Each structure stands twice: as C-alpha cells, then as structure tokens.
Amino acid sequence: MRALCLGLVALSLAACEDIPRKDYDDFRERTARARSEGQDGETGGSLQDLTGRWLLHALLQGGIDLGLIVELEPASEPVEGEIPRVYTSRIWLWRQDIPPVACDAGTPCPNNRTCNSYGTCDSPPLVVTTTTVNDDGTFQLIADPLDLGTEVLNSAEPVKARVIMNSRSTGPDNWCGDAEGSVVSPLTLNLAGSRFSAFRHVPQDWVCKVAVEDGEPRDCVGDEVADNKNYEHVYQALPFKCAAQPGDVEPPAPDMGVAPDGGPTRPAAPDLSAVDSMARDLTGNWLLDAKVNGAIPLQLWLSMIYTAGVDGSANLDGALRSVTASPGTPALATFTTTVGADGRFEIWLPGLSISTDLATVQADILLAGATLPDAICGIAAGQVNQPPLGALTERTTFHAEPWDPTTEVPMGRPFACPAE
Incomplete structure (x- = not known):
C-alpha cells in the first residue's frame, strides 16, 4: 500500500x-x-x-x-x-x-x-x-x-x-x-x-x-x-484525568480480599468433578484461551515441563507469557505445582500482572485444571485487583492446546472445557 x-x-x-x-x-x-x-x-x-x-x-x-x-x-x-x-x-x-x-x-x-x-x-x-x-x-x-x-x-x-x-x-x-x-x-x-x-x-x-x-x-x-x-x-500520550489540585487526595486502593498479613488469600478451587481427566505428559508449549467472567477474552502462551513420579502423580513447572512475546522474553509468572494421578492440577498465580492494549491488569488467580486427550481446560477463581473488577465468577474458564510459538496465533478456539 x-x-x-x-x-x-x-x-x-x-x-x-x-x-x-x-x-x-x-x-x-x-x-x-x-x-x-x-x-x-x-x-x-x-x-x-x-x-x-x-x-x-x-x-x-x-x-x-x-x-x-x-x-x-x-x-x-x-x-x-x-x-x-x-x-x-x-x-x-x-x-x-x-x-x-x-x-x-x-x-x-x-x-x-x-x-x-x-x-x-x-x-x-x-x-x-x-x-x-x-x-x-x-x-x-x-x-x-x-x-x-x-x-x-x-x-x-x-x-x-x-x-x-x-x-x-x-x-x-x-x-x-x-x-x-x-x-x-x-x-x-x-x-x-x-x-x-x-x-x-x-x-x-x-x-x-x-x-x-x-x-x-x-x-x-x-x-x-x-x-x-x-x-x-x-x-x-495525553493524561486521562484532571491535573492534580492543591489538597487533592487520591482515594485509597481497595484491599480486594488481601489477607490481614499482607498476602493474597488463596480461593477455594472450583469443582471440576464433572470433567473427565487423565494423566499424561504435559511438557511443551500451549496456547491458552480464556474468558474472564464469560465476556472478556484473553490469550496467553503457556510453557510447561512435566516430570512423572513413581506414584502416578507428577511435578509440573511452568511459565506464562504474552502470545506476542519473543522466545527468551521474561515470563509474566512462573509456577510449580503437582498433577494428580487423574491428571487434575491447581496453579496458584498470586500477584499476576498482565499488560494489554487497554491497561495493566493485576490479579490473584487460581487455575483449577483437568487433562484431556489433546488439551487441558478448567475454571479460574480469585480476584482482579487492578482495575478493581473484584471476584471472578464461575464463568471464568480456560482451554489450552499444544502450540508452536513461531507460528501465527489461531483465533476462534474453545475457551472452556467441552460440554458433557
């Protein structure tokens, strides 16, 4: 052009x-x-x-x-x-x-x-x-x-x-x-x-x-x-509010569920008992599609290393990045968790910060997941602290499939576990 x-x-x-x-x-x-x-x-x-x-x-x-x-x-x-x-x-x-x-x-x-x-x-x-x-x-x-x-x-x-x-x-x-x-x-x-x-x-x-x-x-x-x-x-480049006036006091940030000792409170894990799950190796790169409260879409690049144990459970180490990040870019968050013998897992991400075109989102999020034959999926719980959206609803869901980060990001993918 x-x-x-x-x-x-x-x-x-x-x-x-x-x-x-x-x-x-x-x-x-x-x-x-x-x-x-x-x-x-x-x-x-x-x-x-x-x-x-x-x-x-x-x-x-x-x-x-x-x-x-x-x-x-x-x-x-x-x-x-x-x-x-x-x-x-x-x-x-x-x-x-x-x-x-x-x-x-x-x-x-x-x-x-x-x-x-x-x-x-x-x-x-x-x-x-x-x-x-x-x-x-x-x-x-x-x-x-x-x-x-x-x-x-x-x-x-x-x-x-x-x-x-x-x-x-x-x-x-x-x-x-x-x-x-x-x-x-x-x-x-x-x-x-x-x-x-x-x-x-x-x-x-x-x-x-x-x-x-x-x-x-x-x-x-x-x-x-x-x-x-x-x-x-x-x-x-322009400010989004009036210039500060003498004597102006910014309102205090809401506590948004922060525990009295200053740390975020881990929420109860959502119930995934209705979702069939199986244990398998989850090592690799994944494209995670989510919807916040059933309305706001989100895509992230998930990298994981799965180390099987002798009792059927496994150790899972991982990192979250933007889908536009280049290989080697520092992760938005890292985690270590345990995968059960049935392939179910929980990933706790306190203090997660994600910068988007709209704003920087800060949240304390628990991902409760299940392992499918060709994907992982689940429900999220927790709080969005900034902007102050409050508690996530049970309509905050995710779905991830294997993905090559050097390829284009596909659209129109599932964002929740398959219906029964």
Whole structure:
C-alpha cells in the first residue's frame, strides 16, 4: 500500500515531508503542560468558548482505555461578545477516520462520509446530543447509547455503554472530569470512578508514529500508515484525568480480599468433578484461551515441563507469557505445582500482572485444571485487583492446546472445557 503523508489534509503535496513532524511538534507543545501529572492547576471550572474539535482520553472503570473525538458546535448563532452556552455535541471513536482522507468540493468523501471544515472525511458520529454549559464552566456530556464496537475489549459482541461525563473547563484548551454510567453489553460494569481529559485537536494532529523501545516514536513509513495502532500514542500520550489540585487526595486502593498479613488469600478451587481427566505428559508449549467472567477474552502462551513420579502423580513447572512475546522474553509468572494421578492440577498465580492494549491488569488467580486427550481446560477463581473488577465468577474458564510459538496465533478456539 502506498505511504500516505498526512500533511496533504492541510497543504499541498509538495510540503508533505515537513508538515507531519511540525504538526506533531505543535500538538505536543500545546499539550505539554497537561502531561505533567504533578503540576498545580486552577481550582474549579472556568467559562470558556468550547467551540471546536477535541481529543478525549478516558480510563473507564474496568480498565477500558478509551479515545474519543468530540466536536462541540454552538447550537445557535453566537451573539457577538458572548460565550456560547449550548452546544451540539458529536462523538466518534478516535480511530473511526484514521488515517485521515482528504476532501474538498471537487473530491467528495466515499462511503457515506462527509467533508468537514478541516478538509478531511468524517464518518457518521456515534452520538449526537445537546450539551449546556453552566456559569462556572461545568457541564454534562451524555453519550447514550455509546457503541464502542468489539475492539475495545477484543470481544465477540460490541461493547455498549451509557456514559455521563461530568466535565469542567480548566482553560481554553482543556476540559476534564469524572465519568459515571454503565457498560450494558457484553457484560454489566458500573463506570463510577472513571476519569477523562480532553484537549483541542484537529485531523492534522494525527501524525502516524511507531513506538521505539527506549526512544522517541519515529515516523511511519510504507504500510505502517494504514495500521491504526500506530496512532494510539497520540491520544495515549495525553493524561486521562484532571491535573492534580492543591489538597487533592487520591482515594485509597481497595484491599480486594488481601489477607490481614499482607498476602493474597488463596480461593477455594472450583469443582471440576464433572470433567473427565487423565494423566499424561504435559511438557511443551500451549496456547491458552480464556474468558474472564464469560465476556472478556484473553490469550496467553503457556510453557510447561512435566516430570512423572513413581506414584502416578507428577511435578509440573511452568511459565506464562504474552502470545506476542519473543522466545527468551521474561515470563509474566512462573509456577510449580503437582498433577494428580487423574491428571487434575491447581496453579496458584498470586500477584499476576498482565499488560494489554487497554491497561495493566493485576490479579490473584487460581487455575483449577483437568487433562484431556489433546488439551487441558478448567475454571479460574480469585480476584482482579487492578482495575478493581473484584471476584471472578464461575464463568471464568480456560482451554489450552499444544502450540508452536513461531507460528501465527489461531483465533476462534474453545475457551472452556467441552460440554458433557
């Protein structure tokens, strides 16, 4: 695919090479102060003209890392010298129109999209609503319903939510606040305690970058321009909450079942008596597919060494890694356990930490497993401590089959023991 220089949405092709870098630098300069978490900010809100397009970064309860584009347009012709109070609000997912497609009177937009005032194509917004700003600069932005699609949680069903953003303007180029509401599908999740922050943004700010380990992101080249994930750094570089105010106190982290002596409490093992199990050598690499509470999918690379004992039982040593990890990458967790003569086992993983595209998940998890002729499977119990999802339900299941880590990760695999 031909490389696309995003500068064409603003100027001529002759200036393409220099414009993306300059636009990105300008964007970073405008938002530099907001990225400083420890800096004092103004207290309360302030009445501002919010007309324009905004890039919003939110961290919703449950670890949903979300980017939105919000456009605020005065609902009526503004009176000269007065700040608009009522706006028509349009909301898009950040990646709906990435990479940007240039348009003008002679170059219409494809696929039912419209040409905006910035000279790029917009898909139909997910939400159109009316927002009224109070005298002190506070307002509620209500997105109901908000269909986030399947990629937000990598789920089979679209994530649908009702989100109420309690906002305050902190200056001409930022508004932020706390969100409430709920995710209603494919799981039910209270969003109270979610946070967000929004900054002025135009399509020309989308400059394709690729993360560089231990270095600054570099410009995209070739087919990388078409990979939406390369743009995530633009919104993820922004804070997801209001800047700290003098006297602010962070709420204490919930104990989430931590034992009084400071160690996690091992839960009771789920009952797998209905699953037939057999003893056999489990040495090798496995692809583990799981679903958390029956809704959130998860894939991990499981490596195990099985050492049989004289009494029919066995010792099992293993390690868990991301499916995208290269051989030799340090494990997310290691374990040693015993496999019974019937092939049943328990793997206790206290303090397990997994970094995903959405967030870093920290949990204390017990895997109760059974050995099948060509797989292992079972049920998990325990707590997800961060984000604070609480106790896992009996619908948290897993299924693993032998896998060669040098091959592609297959999709559409089972995530639970076979039904009777």
